[in-house]
Amino acid sequence: MPSRPKSHFSALLGALGLFALLLLCVTPVRSDDARALFRAALEADDSVSYSGTITSVIYDRDSADATVARIDHKAPNSWRLWYVAPAGAYGRMIVSNESLTYQYEPKQSRVYKNDWSATAPGVALSLDYGRVEENYTVELGPKTSVAGLTARSLSLVSKHTGSLIQRFWFDVRSKLILRRESYHPDGSIASKSSFDNIRIGGTLPAELFKMSVPRGMTLVAGAEYGKPTSNVADLHASSKLEFAAPATLPYGFRLENGSFTSHDGVDTVQLVYGDGLRTFSLFEYTNASMPRFSRAKPKPLRIGELTGEYADVDGETLASWNTSHLVFTIVGDLGTKEISNIGAAIK
Amino acid sequence: MTCEKYRELIIDYTHGELDAATDATVFEHIQSCAACKAEWQIETSLTETLRAAYATELELPMSVVATVRQTVRGQRSPGVLTSLRTWLRPAVLAPTAAMLLLIAVVARYGQVHTPPNVPQVSADYLVRQHLVQTMGSQSNDRAYAEYLLTSANDQSQNAVTP
Numbered sequence: 001m002p003s004r005p006k007s008h009f010s011a012l013l014g015a016l017g018l019f020a021l022l023l024l025c026v027t028p029v030r031s032d033d034a035r036a037l038f039r040a041a042l043e044a045d046d047s048v049s050y051s052g053t054i055t056s057v058i059y060d061r062d063s064a065d066a067t068v069a070r071i072d073h074k075a076p077n078s079w080r081l082w083y084v085a086p087a088g089a090y091g092r093m094i095v096s097n098e099s100l101t102y103q104y105e106p107k108q109s110r111v112y113k114n115d116w117s118a119t120a121p122g123v124a125l126s127l128d129y130g131r132v133e134e135n136y137t138v139e140l141g142p143k144t145s146v147a148g149l150t151a152r153s154l155s156l157v158s159k160h161t162g163s164l165i166q167r168f169w170f171d172v173r174s175k176l177i178l179r180r181e182s183y184h185p186d187g188s189i190a191s192k193s194s195f196d197n198i199r200i201g202g203t204l205p206a207e208l209f210k211m212s213v214p215r216g217m218t219l220v221a222g223a224e225y226g227k228p229t230s231n232v233a234d235l236h237a238s239s240k241l242e243f244a245a246p247a248t249l250p251y252g253f254r255l256e257n258g259s260f261t262s263h264d265g266v267d268t269v270q271l272v273y274g275d276g277l278r279t280f281s282l283f284e285y286t287n288a289s290m291p292r293f294s295r296a297k298p299k300p301l302r303i304g305e306l307t308g309e310y311a312d313v314d315g316e317t318l319a320s321w322n323t324s325h326l327v328f329t330i331v332g333d334l335g336t337k338e339i340s341n342i343g344a345a346i347k
Numbered sequence: 348m349t350c351e352k353y354r355e356l357i358i359d360y361t362h363g364e365l366d367a368a369t370d371a372t373v374f375e376h377i378q379s380c381a382a383c384k385a386e387w388q389i390e391t392s393l394t395e396t397l398r399a400a401y402a403t404e405l406e407l408p409m410s411v412v413a414t415v416r417q418t419v420r421g422q423r424s425p426g427v428l429t430s431l432r433t434w435l436r437p438a439v440l441a442p443t444a445a446m447l448l449l450i451a452v453v454a455r456y457g458q459v460h461t462p463p464n465v466p467q468v469s470a471d472y473l474v475r476q477h478l479v480q481t482m483g484s485q486s487n488d489r490a491y492a493e494y495l496l497t498s499a500n501d502q503s504q505n506a507v508t509p
Contacts, residue, residue, distance in 0.1 A: 056491040069490045081493060094493055103497040112500040116482075180488070193488045222500040225479045259480065266468060272480050281477040285468065292467040313474045314495055329468075331477040 034140040037175070038154050039129055041168065044175040046076045052147070052198030053084075058191045060296070060312035068196075078209035095211050102211040103222065111213050114222035131276025135159055135252035144169065146178040147195040156277060160251035163187065165277055174200050185335045191315055226259030226270060235260060235269065243269040243284045244326070246345040250338050252276070273332075280332025282342070290320045290327055301336055303328075304344035310336060319343070348372070353383050361390045475499045 050073050057066045068085040077098040083089040093104040099117035132138075141153035151169040158165055164187070168180040179194040213219045229235055232255065236243075239260035252275035259270045268285040296311035301319055308321025313331075319339045320329040328346065330339050353376050359365050360373045377384045478492055 054490050056488045058488070058491055065491075067491050067494045069494070071490065081490060083494060089494055089498065092494075092497065094497055096493075101493075101497075103500060112497065114496070114500070116479075182488075191488050191491070193490065222497075223475070225476060228480055257480065261476075263468075264466065266466060268468075268476075270476055270480065272477075274481070279477075279481040281473075281480065283473055283476070287466065288468050289465045290467070291470040291473060293470045296470070311470070313470050314478075315491075316474050316477065318470050318474060327468075329473055331473050 034138040034154065035129075035133060037140060037152075037170070038132075038138045038156075040175045041154065041170040041177050042127055042129075044170070044177070045073060048174045048176055048200060049073055049075045049202065049204055050174075050176060050198055050200045051202075051204065053196045054193055055196055056191065056193040058315035059189055060315065062312075065314070072204055072208055074204045074206070074209055078204075078206075080208055095209055097209070097211075100211065101222075104214075104217070109217050111217050111219045112222040113219055128276055131274070132156070133276075135275045136165065136277055141167075143172070146171075147198050149173075149178060149198070149200075151178055158185075158252075161185065171200065176200060182333070184333065185338065190333060226261035226268075228257040228259040228270075228272065230257045232258055232271075239269050240267045241269060241284070241286050241326075243271075244346050245271060246282070246342045247347050248345040249273060249342065250275070250334070253278075253280075278333050280330055280334050280342075282346075283329040283331070284326050285329075286326060288327060290322055291318065291329055301340065303340055306343075308343070310339065348376070350376075350380060350383055353377075353380070354386050357383065357387050357390055361387065361394060472499070 051071065053068065053070050055066060055068050057064055066085065067083060067089070070082040070084065072080040079094070079096045079098070081094045081096075083092045091106050095102045095104070099115070101114040101116060103112040103114070105112065135158065136156040137159055139155040139157060141155060143150055143152055145151060146169045150172045152172055153167055153169045155164055156166045157163065163185050164183055165185075166180065166182050168177050170177050176198075178198065179192075181192045182190040184190050229238075232245075235258040240262070245255070253273045254275075256272045256274045256279075258272065261268050261270070266285050266288045268283055271282045271284075273280050273282070290309070293311055293313070296313055296318075298309035298311040298320075301308045301310045301321070303319075303321045306321050306323070308319055308328075310317060310319035312318070315333075316331050317334055317336070317339065318329065318331050319336070320327065321343060322328065328343065330342060334342075353373060356365060356369065356373050357377075360370060363370075365373065377387050475496060479496060482492055
């Protein structure tokens with residue numbers, strides 16, 4: 001008799017244990033493991049060399065653009081990209097060490113040089129993991145296969161809205177990111193890039209990444225960009241126009257840096273905001289009218305009491321409106337409702 | 348019925364407008380009364396002449412044409428109030444107002460977007476400016492971003508157009 005309750009208790013414990021085990025198997029891992037894998041995946045190319053072909057697709061609301069490029073990477077920071085598509089970029093080669101870039105254009109017999117470390121340090125900025133983890137949960141998905149390799153997925157879900165913003169698949173062994181998908185806040189896909197084939201490891205000759213000007217080609221300076229500062233007081237002092245800033249921002253966003261440029265008589269202040277993963281720029285300028293769209297057809301957008309316009313340009317939402325003395329333009333991966341709220345909050 | 352009464356019915360009789368009984372009475376009377384028969388023959392002759400005249404197109408005499416033109420020229424133009432009343436009719440006013448409103452909206456819209464002599468910044472240029480400052484972001488696709496930025500190296504002159 002005394003043994004019966006004991007056997008019931010054991011059976012109950014066993015059932016609970018089985019249930020917990022099942023739960024562990026079914027639920028994606030949301031723990032330090034996922035965060036550690038996230039960091040490992042983003043840092044993998046600092047120590048792993050590879051060669052492969054990558055296809056990228058950027059989706060607008062009613063169209064899509066794609067590039068196909070052959071990538072050779074020698075860890076930690078040497079890159080060589082050779083474009084196969086689109087047709088206009090066929091044959092273009094980029095050699096970069098992440099701060100200096102040489103762009104070879106055989107059709108023009110020119111080599112464009114961009115010194116990102118001097119003109120746009122944002123190119124070489126490393127990811128702020130703390131900001132990402134502050135605003136996003138990292139969820140580890142089940143095993144699958146990408147480009148013939150065993151991979152697992154990591155999903156980044158906004159803690160504020162619950163929206164899936166990005167998902168990527170990394171090679172289980174090397175941790176290299178093999179495939180990535182980004183989503184708009186409304187759930188629609190924004191971009192997708194994936195290795196069609198990849199060879200990890202091996203030795204790549206240093207000559208592949210040598211930045212030199214071949215005979216018959218001319219070295220010319222590439223496009224210039226504003227040098228950013230994270231000190232807004234400096235920006236107020238150095239810029240030639242009185243600019244404003246939004247009093248409120250979407251959840252998790254904050255001002256990251258700002259810059260001032262003067263281009264063909266148009267003075268422009270650019271303020272960059274981010275939440276660790278998503279970013280947007282607020283441009284304010286005088287002496288010019290609202291932006292000129294080359295391909296997209298803008299639609300009207302209400303910004304507080306004003307009416308502006310917006311369109312998708314190269315996978316980013318661009319919205320613009322003007323007041324009596326300034327033109328405001330927001331560029332970034334934001335929904336129109338978010339843009340309207342930011343615009344209405346500008347004081 | 349007297350001859351005078353019959354002669355009043357002769358025109359209608361000639362044109363077949365009488366009811367059958369009256370028509371028969373008039374017919375009988377014409378057969379027996381020479382004076383009324385002569386009256387009937389005059390009416391019949393006149394009718395035939397008119398029919399023949401309408402059967403062919405006749406040009407109006409020049410004097411008639413000249414008189415008509417002179418009368419039209421001499422007519423006074425309608426007064427201001429009459430004209431205004433004509434224009435304010437709903438059938439005219441509603442489409443006119445809609446058209447004017449449309450022209451005003453188009454003019455205003457055009458003014459906001461392309462004011463004369465004010466330069467325009469290229470939307471593509473602003474996107475590249477955003478991209479270059481956020482290249483370190485995890486949300487950027489490296490191959491595509493590099494493609495866009497390098498494509499801009501020979502297009503930087505198109506950032507602002509007058």
